Amino acid sequence: MNRIISSLSALLVLLSVPTLAEAQKANHLAGSASPYLLQHLDNPVDWYPWAPEALEKAKAENKVILISVGYASCHWCHVMEEESFMNEEIAALLNRDFISIKIDRESRPDLDEQFMTVTQLITGGGGWPNTVFLTPDGEAFYATTYLPPDQLTEMLSLVTRTWSEEPHVVAQEAKKVTTAVSGYLTKKAEAQDLTKDVIASIAASFYEGLDPFNGGYGEAPKFPRETMFLFLLDHAERTGDTQALTAVTDMLDGMIRGGIHDHVGGGFHRYAIDPEWHIPHFEKMLYTQAMTGQLLVRTYAVTGKQAYRHAAERLFDYVLRDLRDTSGGFYSAQDADSQDATGDKTEGSYYTWTPEQLAPLGNEATFAKDIFQITEDGELDGSNVLHLAGPVSELAADRGVDEGELQTRLDNLLAKLQEMRRERPTPALDRKIVVSWNGMMVQALAEAGYRLGRPEYSHAAEDAAEFIKSNLTGSDGLNRISFDGKADIAGQLEDYAALGLAFVALHDFSKNTNDKTRWLKDAAALAAEIQTKFGAAEDGFFMAQSVDGLTRILPVNDSDVPSGNALALSLFSKLANRSAAPELEQQAYLLASAVSGHAISFPTQRGFLIKALQDLDQGETGTLRHVGGGKVRVELKSAPSSSDILLSISVADGWHINAHKPLEDYFIATELTADGIAPSDVQYPEPIIKALSFNAQKLALLEGDFDITAELNTQKAPMTPQQISLNLQACSDEICLAPETLSFWIW
Numbered sequence: 166m167n168r169i170i171s172s173l174s175a176l177l178v179l180l181s182v183p184t185l186a187e188a189q190k191a192n193h194l195a196g197s198a199s200p201y202l203l204q205h206l207d208n209p210v211d212w213y214p215w216a217p218e219a220l221e222k223a224k225a226e227n228k229v230i231l232i233s234v235g236y237a238s239c240h241w242c243h244v245m246e247e248e249s250f251m252n253e254e255i256a257a258l259l260n261r262d263f264i265s266i267k268i269d270r271e272s273r274p275d276l277d278e279q280f281m282t283v284t285q286l287i288t289g290g291g292g293w294p295n296t297v298f299l300t301p302d303g304e305a306f307y308a309t310t311y312l313p314p315d316q317l318t319e320m321l322s323l324v325t326r327t328w329s330e331e332p333h334v335v336a337q338e339a340k341k342v343t344t345a346v347s348g349y350l351t352k353k354a355e356a357q358d359l360t361k362d363v364i365a366s367i368a369a370s371f372y373e374g375l376d377p378f379n380g381g382y383g384e385a386p387k388f389p390r391e392t393m394f395l396f397l398l399d400h401a402e403r404t405g406d407t408q409a410l411t412a413v414t415d416m417l418d419g420m421i422r423g424g425i426h427d428h429v430g431g432g433f434h435r436y437a438i439d440p441e442w443h444i445p446h447f448e449k450m451l452y453t454q455a456m457t458g459q460l461l462v463r464t465y466a467v468t469g470k471q472a473y474r475h476a477a478e479r480l481f482d483y484v485l486r487d488l489r490d491t492s493g494g495f496y497s498a499q500d501a502d503s504q505d506a507t508g509d510k511t512e513g514s515y516y517t518w519t520p521e522q523l524a525p526l527g528n529e530a531t532f533a534k535d536i537f538q539i540t541e542d543g544e545l546d547g548s549n550v551l552h553l554a555g556p557v558s559e560l561a562a563d564r565g566v567d568e569g570e571l572q573t574r575l576d577n578l579l580a581k582l583q584e585m586r587r588e589r590p591t592p593a594l595d596r597k598i599v600v601s602w603n604g605m606m607v608q609a610l611a612e613a614g615y616r617l618g619r620p621e622y623s624h625a626a627e628d629a630a631e632f633i634k635s636n637l638t639g640s641d642g643l644n645r646i647s648f649d650g651k652a653d654i655a656g657q658l659e660d661y662a663a664l665g666l667a668f669v670a671l672h673d674f675s676k677n678t679n680d681k682t683r684w685l686k687d688a689a690a691l692a693a694e695i696q697t698k699f700g701a702a703e704d705g706f707f708m709a710q711s712v713d714g715l716t717r718i719l720p721v722n723d724s725d726v727p728s729g730n731a732l733a734l735s736l737f738s739k740l741a742n743r744s745a746a747p748e749l750e751q752q753a754y755l756l757a758s759a760v761s762g763h764a765i766s767f768p769t770q771r772g773f774l775i776k777a778l779q780d781l782d783q784g785e786t787g788t789l790r791h792v793g794g795g796k797v798r799v800e801l802k803s804a805p806s807s808s809d810i811l812l813s814i815s816v817a818d819g820w821h822i823n824a825h826k827p828l829e830d831y832f833i834a835t836e837l838t839a840d841g842i843a844p845s846d847v848q849y850p851e852p853i854i855k856a857l858s859f860n861a862q863k864l865a866l867l868e869g870d871f872d873i874t875a876e877l878n879t880q881k882a883p884m885t886p887q888q889i890s891l892n893l894q895a896c897s898d899e900i901c902l903a904p905e906t907l908s909f910w911i912w
Contacts, residue, residue, distance in 0.1 A: 193218070198646060198653035199269040200595050201237040205246060209256035212267045215276060215713075223264040223301045229328050230299035231263045231321075234280055236271045237595035238448040238498035240512050241311045242294045249314045258318065262325045270295075271497060271599060272646050272654050274725075275709040278718055282346050284308040298324055299339070300332075305346065305715060306339035347716035353705070354762030359778050361404075367768045367775065368400050368409055374769070375412055379441050380419030382769075386446070388436040389420065391456035392723040392731075396772035398463055402786035403779065405886040405910040413464055420457075421476050424550035427516060428537070429582045430487070431479030433457050443552050444544055447501035447513040447592075452725045454484050455605035462613045466788055468912060469805035472557065474617060475572070481613055481622055484606065490596070492636070493628035494647065495603050500592035515592050517548035518582075525585060529578055536560065536575065598647040600637055600656060603629050604663030605726050608670040615674035623674065630667055634687070642694055657709050658699050658720060658729030665691035665736040672743065673789060685744060692736055692749060699729075702752045705759040706733055721763040727773035730760050734774070738781040745794025753781050784907070792905045793895025796820045801909050810875040810889060810911075812837065816868055822893045824852030824865035833894035833904045835867060839887060841878025848874045857898050877911065886910040 192212040194202045205212050213219035223230045233250075235242035249255050259265050270277035270293065280297045283305040284290075290310070297308040312320060328335055357363070371393060374382050382390050394413050401410035420426055423442025425434050432454050434445035461477035464470070488496045505514035520539055523530040533539065536553065543549035554560065561571040607626045614623030636652060637644045643656030643664065668688035672681045699706040708718040708729055720729040727735075734756050741750035757778055764774040784790070788801040798815040816822060823832045825847075837847045850872065852865035877887055889911065894904040 194267060198597070198648040198651045199237075199272050200597050200648065201235060201239075201242070201269040201271070202267050204237060204243075205250060205267055208246065208250045209253055209260075210250050210265050211256075211260045212265050215266055215268050215273065219264050219266050220303055223299075223303075226264070227301050228262065228264050229301065229324060230303065231259060231265045232268060232280055232295075232297040232299060233265065234268045234270050234277055234295040234297070235293045236269060236498075237597070238450070238500045238593075239293050240446065240448065240501040241292070243502060243510075245294050245311055245317075249312075249317050252314055255314060255318055255321070258321050262321070271595075271597065271725075274659070275657060275718055276714050278708065278720070278724075279346060279350065279714045279716060280305070280308070282350060283342060283715075284310065286342065286345060286349075300328075300336055302336070302339075303715070304336070304339035304343040306335050306342055343715050350716055350718045352719070352763075353759070354766060356758040357762045357765045359761060359765070359775065359782065363765065364400065364775070364779065365404075367765070368397065368406065370768065371397060372408060372412065375415070376419075376440055377415075379423075380412075380415035380417070381440075381442065382416075384440045386436050386438050387440060387442060389416070389425075389433070389453065389457055389460075390772075391460050392727050392776075393769060393772040394460055395456075395463075396776045398460065398467070399776045399779065399786050401886075402467065402910055403783070405888060407886065407912075410467065410912065413460070414468065414470070417461065417464060417473060417476075418556060421472060422553035422556060424552040426476070426552075427483070428551045428553075429516070429579055429586055431481075431483035433480065444550055445513075447516055449499040450725070451484070451488055451495050451497050451599070451602045451606060454480055454488070455602060455609045456726070458484075458609040458613065459605075462609065462616055463787065466616055467805060477613060478617060478619065481610060481619070484610075485621070485625055488594075489625065490598065490632075493625075493632035494598040494636075495606050495629060496594050497597045497599055497602065498595040500595070503592040504590040513545055513550070514548075515586070515589055517543065517545055517550055519543060519548050522585075526578070526581060529581070532574070533578055533582070536578070596648060598632075598637075600633055600643060600645055600660040601663040601726055601732075603633060604660070604665075604667040607667035608663075611667070611670040611674045615676075623676070626667075626671060627675075627680075630664075630671060630684075633664060642698065643691075655710050658695065658706050659708075659726060659732055661691050661695050661698075662729055662732030662736050663726060665695075666732060666739070669736065669739045669743070673791075685740070688736065689740055689744065689746070689749075692733075692740055692752075695733055695736075696752065699733075702737075702755040703759055705730055705756065705763075721760055721774060722767070722770045723773050728771070730756065731771070731774035731777050734760065735777040735780065738777065739785070741794075742785065743791045743795035745796070757781055784905075788909070790907050792893070792907065793820065793902050796895045796897075796902075797822060797893065799891065799893075799907055801911075803911065805912055808877045810837070810839075810873075810877055812873045812891060813870075814867070814873065815870045816895075820895055820897050821853075821866040821868045822895055824867055825849040826852075826865060828854075828863060828865045832864070833892065835873075835891070835893045837873050837875055837889065837891050839875070839877060839889040841887070842875050842889075846875055886912050 194206045194212050197203055268276050280295055281291050283297050284295050287308045292310045294311055297305055299305050381387050394416055397409040398413045400406055419442045425437045425442045425445045432449055435448050435450050435453055437445050458477055458480050461473045465473035501512045502510045503515040505511045518539055520541055523533050526533055537551040539549040557572050558568045561568040607629050610622045610626035637647055643660055644652040645654040645656045645660050665688040668684045672684040675681055698710045705719045708720040722728055737749050737753035741753055761778055764771045790799045796817045800813045802811045802813050803809055822835050825835050827834055853868055854863050854865055856863045889909050891907045895902045
């Protein structure tokens with residue numbers, strides 16, 4: 166590889182290029198279901214989509230393949246298109262000496278993963294647009310990311326000359342690169358036991374990378390890294406670790422007040438380019454809204470902090486307003502770029518403000534400039550990214566007003582700014598509907614609708630699920646994307662598993678009892694398809710249904726959404742927990758054995774996998790639990806700040822749990838315990854006294870729906886957790902299952 170890089174750096178002779186008349190004026194992207202590919206339809210470059218036609222043509226003509234990977238809302242992808250792929254001389258050079266292939270990373274994450282691994286292996290970094298060179302046989306030998314036109318022209322000429330003069334050397338090096346990539350992406354790992362000490366060590370390693378001043382992980386660029394923080398939230402709920410919960414709340418607080426938060430329209434941008442969450446990369450992705458939305462809702466459920474509820478509701482309102490198709494599905498993204506006042510397309514112009522632009526606010530302009538720190542010399546060419554100087558509670562205290570009063574005034578201001586912003590040219594929408602991203606959004610909306618008391622969120626979740634079932638499911642299984650009514654691309658592991666988890670969420674949070682069983686059956690059907698389409702659980706599932714590109718992939722790294730194997734493990738575990746399916750539980754443990762070693766080896770990229778492994782081995786966390794193979798549903802309904810404990814329990818027809826005082830000594834009593842709670846302080850429902858077929862003696866039972874209540878010791882300091890435990894045993898008229906203990910930590 167070093168020899169190839171050296172050759173490319175040393176050869177500086179540019180080849181002559183044909184005129185534009187000699188270059189092809191049409192490419193092969195017409196009819197694509199990818200908005201990103203269609204953006205390049207009018208390029209003078211003779212682009213091909215990834216398909217056998219292009220690969221066979223390269224081999225037949227002995228031409229190097231140029232792979233260009235990007236996505237529709239990518240700012241630097243747009244820049245490279247305008248600078249280089251609309252450049253007539255560069256296009257002519259590409260058309261003469263290369264077979265050029267455009268790939269939408271969002272439509273084909275399997276190809277994106279392979280080619281990004283090549284780039285990271287060769288350059289030590291990565292990003293989009295991603296540029297990779299393959300031999301005519303389809304093996305990678307060189308890669309880079311964005312290049313300006315002069316550097317790209319030089320690179321193309323050097324690659325062409327090197328291939329012409331040293332094809333055998335290039336081919337040898339390409340085999341080494343391809344072998345290395347294949348080895349990494351299909352690597353197996355020995356099973357590991359995730360003991361409490363191992364998990365504590367992983368959490369401690371995360372703490373070392375936290376930003377103590379601004380919240381979040383690392384410095385810059387700074388991503389939300391939701392899967393890592395969902396693990397930390399889970400860890401807090403599982404162990405009572407206040408440091409884990411503080412890590413989550415610090416990040417959310419920093420994001421909410423920062424410029425990564427679209428204060429005016431709701432929702433969050435993809436990432437920030439600075440440690441303070443101040444200056445974002447302005448594209449807004451559906452997966453960011455889904456993952457951050459989940460984190461906000463679940464943290465609100467733990468803490469009761471209104472700021473998280475408020476940010477979550479504005480996020481979901483944005484999604485339903487701006488990213489929802491009339492058919493019910495959700496679009497992929499909103500662009501970073503839009504037209505500015507001069508008509509030029511620039512990044513962030515839709516979202517930034519100058520003091521002059523606030524003039525229509527009248528007397529409220531001063532308040533806006535103060536609360537959002539808007540100055541004449543804004544950060545982006547004089548424009549300002551809106552960001553708060555601190556939490557609303559602190560800002561209210563500084564101004565000597567009530568927090569609710571300041572929040573109301575702020576909301577009214579934002580409503581006016583939103584009306585003013587509607588007059589601007591809006592960023593383009595990527596109207597592609599991606600199943601896995603929709604699956605994650607359905608999960609978030611279903612839970613938000615239930616926990617926040619917003620039925621419109623629940624209805625939107627159901628509509629999106631029905632849209633996917635009706636429009637992206639065919640005789641061959643699930644398709645990955647839909648665009649302009651056209652379904653395309655075979656569903657990948659993350660699509661099947663994320664949609665399955667969406668169905669589980671609809672089962673858990675739907676208030677329609679008749680729908681619950683239907684959603685669970687749909688989820689089980691997807692779990693069955695995973696086992697037939699993506700390999701064997703004991704080896705870890707593959708990312709795609711067939712080999713395409715350089716290699717197959719065993720997905721374990723979280724990216725836009727959790728890895729396919731993490732999602733699959735979570736799906737199998739949840740289904741087994743809700744439907745008493747021993748075969749799914751067995752598959753879950755086989756899969757856990759295949760991927761547990763991966764989880765421990767690189768935990769910062771595999772947070773969701775670690776969480777899924779713990780859910781399988783120790784049970785799920787959260788305020789809603791299922792036990793007894795789904796026969797018993799237990800929900801903690803207490804407000805986080807309340808000392809009153811309310812456990813709402815539902816037992817399936819034909820089943821029961823024993824009363825707190827069974828009439829037979831050898832039966833397991835239902836019992837709520839906690840430090841500071843005397844047995845007499847717990848109120849249990851009156852039992853039902855009756856005999857069952859397996860015992861002639863009458864028994865004291867609890868059936869149907871009922872509550873258990875108690876009052877906690879309230880003498881602990883704020884944010885000091887207190888644990889409560891519920892012991893129970895689920896039985897039918899014929900059998901009793903093993904006793905189970907549910908633990909809840911309350912802050």
